[in-house]
Amino acid sequence: MSKNEEIEEIEELEETTEEAVEEISVEETLKQELSEMEDKFLRAQAEIVNMRNRHNKEREDSAKYRAQNLAKDLLTALDNLDRALEIETNDEHGESMKKGIEMVREGMLHAFKEAGVEEIDSLGQTFDPNKHQAVQTIPLSEGQESDEIVQVLQKGYILHDRILRPAMVIVAQ
Template identity: 55%
Template sequence: MAKDEEKNSQASAAPNEGEVKAKQEQTSAKEPAAKAGETEKVADLQKQVEELTKQLDDQKDQNLRAQAEMQNMTKRFKKEQAQLLKYDGQDLAKGILPVLDNLKRALEIEVEDENGQQLKKGIQMVHDHLEKALADHDIKEVEALNQPFDPTTQQAVQTVAASGDQKPDTVVQVLQAGYVLHDRVLRPAMVIVAQ
């Protein structure tokens, strides 16, 4: 009887084969569903990571472009500011040039009396002072007389036949002086050119 009791206790302690199979089937049925749910979650998370990575890359790109644009604007602003400072007196100089022309014309007049001489001396002083002020601001007269004609700084208003020692395309007379500010022509010289 002891053997029967042992068998019964073993039988009751060990689940029968039907129960084990049923539990395994339930577990195996739950596992694919759980794995499928986890796979979907992982796929969703990967998709979110990809989207966030793309957004981050886009933001980085926009940030770099904005920084580059700011640097370009700063460079452009500095260049424009330097140009403004370099050619600051251009408009004033253009306004003064006709005055200088009139002073030169006044100096060309011949005077014989003492008062005329004094007046001419005063005009010469004003003329010289004005030319010095222009030179101090890098405004220079275009050298044209007896020079080869340069269309960038000179304007030919008349041509004449070249005489003995004159070379063709040479300036033989300056009708109105031209001026440059640094490398910019304020006014071209009006000249007569030998042909």
């Protein structure tokens, strides 16, 4: 082999090596781009799943608490029915009227229960600022505990796990 042939062969090898290096570099670039695209795809899929879950949760909450505004509005009417039942009557007509009011009240309470609205049990319970609103405190009497609710001025109501209205109470301190 002559020197020229060796030089040509070396140059051909160098060109082949450069081409192989370029091919490897292109292949690595393509692999990296593929990896980035796969990552973007997985992130987009995860975002779609999160959006679907968030949407489902919002729909469930909407259905669960659909009665909230109506129940809040009807609480005043229920309070008025309770006040009407406290009125003393001396005649049969008055008693008949009270019986009718009691039936309406029971119907409302049944509808509330069906919608998930419940009265907050307060009398004799320990004061909880999340469920009760203390409008007055009185000194402890014998047999009472500190922070015990001794009188309920206005009933409180809860819808599933949300407070519709806190109970207005008097607390022993």
